Amino acid sequence: MDNLSRDNLKERIRNAPGNDIVSVISEHLDLQRKGSTYVGLCPFHPDTHPSMSVNPNMQIFKCFACGAGGDVFKFLQMRENLTFPQALERLGLRAGIEVNFRPKREPRTAASDPNMLLRVNNWAQRYFRQKFLDKTLGETAREYCRQRELGDELIEQWGLGYCPDSWDDMSKAAMKAGISENLLIESGISVKTKNGTLMDNYKHRLIFPIIDTMGNYIGFGGRTLGDDKRKYVNSPANAIFDKSNCVYGLDKARHAVVRDKFAVLVEGYTDVIMSHHFGFDNVVAALGTSVTDGQIRLIKRFAGQVVMLLDSDIAGRAAADRALSVCIRQGVDVKAAFVPDGKDPCEFLLSAGEDAMRDVIDGAVDVFDFKWRHLKEEIEADGSTVEKHSSTVDFLRFVAEALAAGSIDDISRGLLVRRLAGLTGMSVEQINTRLERLSGNAGRNMVQASENRQVKSFKPGNSAMEKAVWEIVEVIINAPSNIDSIREYIEPGKLDDIYLKEVTAALLKLYDAKGCDFTLADLLAEIEETELASFLVKLADEGEKKQFYTERIHSAVELIKYNRKAEAIKSAQASDSDQFMQAIKELKDLHKSNGKNLRLDTLDKW
Template sequence: MLYPEELVEEIRARNDIVDVVSGYVKLQRKGSSYFGLCPFHNEKSPSFSVSPGKQMYYCFGCGAGGNVFTFLMEYENYTFPEVLKTLADRAGIALPEREYSQEEKKQQDLKSRLLELNKMAARYFYYQLRSENGRQGLEYLKSRQLSDETIKSFGLGFANKYSNDLYNYMKKQGIGDELLRESGLMNVDEAKGMYDKFWNRVIFPIMDVNSRVIGFGGRVMGDGKPKYLNSPETPIFDKSRNLYGLNVARTSRKKNILVCEGYMDVISLHQAGFRNAVASLGTALTTQHAGLLKRYTDEVVLTYDSDDAGTRAAMRAIPIVKAAGLSAKVLHMQPYKDPDEFIKALGAEKFQERIDKAENSFMFEISMLEREYDMKDPEGKTAFYNGVAAKLVEFEVELERENYIEAVAERYHIAFDSLRKLVNRAAMKGAVPVRTEPRRGKKAAGKEEGIKKSQKLLLTWLIEKPKLYGQIKGRISTEDFTEGLYYETAELLFAQLEEGSVIPAKIINHFTEPEQQREAAALFNASLQTDTPAEMEKALRETVYRIRNHGIAHRRAMLEPTDIAGLQRSIVEERELAELKNLHISIE
């Protein structure tokens, strides 16, 4: 059975969208809405809007939009039942037992079987490491100075040199090829058939926050390529939404989380007592990673390698971490390359000192910017200061901006007032428009058709000023909204207006497909720039006239030649249309 609509609406109403979204995106109030950097596409200027009145979000850059359910489904990749359970728990609402559809049961069963299969594989790899076949792998781990306790706690294992060893083992356990193919543990080749993805590698089981094995990483023994290999995406493994070591780090009770580059960094740090270390899984840090970190900490220390690649990785990660509302710092390990090398050379105590002295992320960005200029040349030095001023403008809070101006002025021995003038000059130039990439690779929509724009505007205005409905009631109908989705949305909204209770987020719930929800959200977020109330009233009158005129013309075009009654009705509607040109509409 499906959950009753009343229960779904209660769960939505008890989870304020601003509270929920602010757990993932840093929001700042502007007028009646909140704005932040969109978590669904890369941008530098906030175009992601969250409306507490509408209980909706909408990105003016990429078009992402919906209610609190849509947000979690898109951000967390949850199914609707998973979202409902999450938000019900958050609101303290007990969900009744429900029957799942055949497809839901099938997917849930597949996930359960894959988790069990991964547990079997992890145990097999763990056993292999301690067998004669795993001697090379164990010697490698010992050469990295890992203790037996550490090897055990991380469940490290070994895939021996035979490329069909795990496959044969699984077949003996009665596991079918279809499930093995779904697991990501096997490769399939027309000539070779099915064979192990991991062989002749030290194995690192990857666990989710609940310590369930969801995938594997493997480090090759010898000179094979690639050096590190990860499980592919599966129904239970998404590398952009999981972090290695987070199952332990989230309970470490430290004030921050150390974000490293690889498995061995995390393992070495945990062994040295830094159980708050995590690493991304063969990919750069993503917005989903940052949102995941936000659940467990307010501060991230980027603990990347000290080489150029590590520096670039830190520069890419800083804006992502900050956009999630996290404080970001950068740890310097020179003259050592990575945490493992540092700790082996100087020990845990010295590493803690480096953590305590981790550099503020903005000051780190400034120091990286400095490398691009010849500071001995007056022209280069001036260009550098102008570049710094442009970055300082990005701080919207005056006190914060002043503090950073002071810090930069002190570091580079420049007069505070001189740097502040440069910042003010940069601000006066105005922000440069940022080109945002269309969501999910879709081409940005071209100029909307006029009638669609008009229909969007009217729906948005009716949401924001419900009293307008009384002035246009009887003069325009839902039939005048000729597009399928526009018509459905208008019907739902007009019904709410009749009842005197407008809840846009509830209308979004009516649509089941994410694409429809995004389109519906866009209908409630249209805008038209007007300077005076008189201009606004004129725009309203013209919009109502345009929609009604289009509706009449559309209905007449659909008439059968023999439909005399329909033709007569159309003639009456056209006579009434003239009255709309002189319709007085008040926006008060």
């Protein structure tokens, strides 16, 4: 693909209505309107107050805490660890624009290319659906669904599928469709047997596709319909799927989660599906038996509270304990509700109905209270003061450990301490002292690593010339009309700083294509590195605060002119003396007219 059509494509993809920066970012976090912009919790650092701002007019985002910033492409690059072409392709798919652009270093068969894996999963989803609907092949799967009262409409809505009871039907079909062996294994569609042949990983299983908040099929969960000891099989971890960072059903639940300000967390796929069917549309499931930090972080982008629906047995209590420490670490409020009669939520809904479930959820108790009540019951049953003391210490140690591992801010910590004081009858001061002693004072300052690529801080070049050109860039991105007057002073080819070279080349390209009529988002679309994009957003911000555009451009241009003369002298010195004297004369004139702004110590030697 040549440059012109690539630019054209980029423009079309960026301007597609569905690719508006607010709608793309709000699939990853809850954005609240604030004046003419939107704010939300930044996904690039452990954020407790909304630090990320998204500007729909400028089509850029910026985090005031960690400095991440850029356009819609950069957001996806950083959030999903994509290269620029991959982000372009992803947003293209979203807008229904086919992107064939693929640089040489990314051959079509390459494993670990997220977009290739998505294509494979799209193919697999079609295969699973087809087999499920097959009159004879799909009968076992359909019968299983009938028994659990999963009607046709629900099955279609949730995209349930079936992988036939065959050793390699799916693997063979995939190879025939041109999918490479590497991709088959990486996506988890096939596994390699000891003698090197491919075997279907989901053989004779009911398939639940796992969809991310952007609507991509990122993985599959397969429930056995036979007597396989492994009841469930999930996609393996790969470039698009990581079980511990996925929440099943969030694609359909996220709006309700934002609306209700809490998510209900269950264990199974069918629990989620049946809950939505009964109108509980904020229900999601953690993949795997215990909830992870990554899953709670994901939910936290949409709401600050989680209600866990648990079995009312010992296992349920243990799950509540684990969830409590994860939620303390992540600064999320957690409640627990217990489904009676040893039933799972799906069974309970079918037997007891909607109102009974509503009562269960409404009756959710704070997990802190729950844990403390249990400790107190034990204390009261025993009666000894020594025992009481050690139970309190146990409780506080539990909280202290969770705090030490997390990134809770001072305000939430203060609220927590006050609640602990209320529960235990100790003073706020006593609790603070104890917590700090128990956690070795680590709780206050520990910051956990973000799950995303860290935002590297970018440092611009530092020579006088580089500073002058950065100054010009800073003005131009705020006031593009000034580019007319400086066009001739910018020579990307002569700059050493590769970032400055890239930015100025992009600016000149925009100028040639659009004149002075371009925006910061236009510039960002030309820049592939996320760190550089973040730096440019920061520069735009600072530049706007400084103002004095004309004056600053003028000084910078004078500096560049001076630098050019000095260079000319350096090169003329050895060769032609007339040319040399001419250059000296010009430089002296320049000195006379603008002396105050320039450092002319080199000139004074002549």
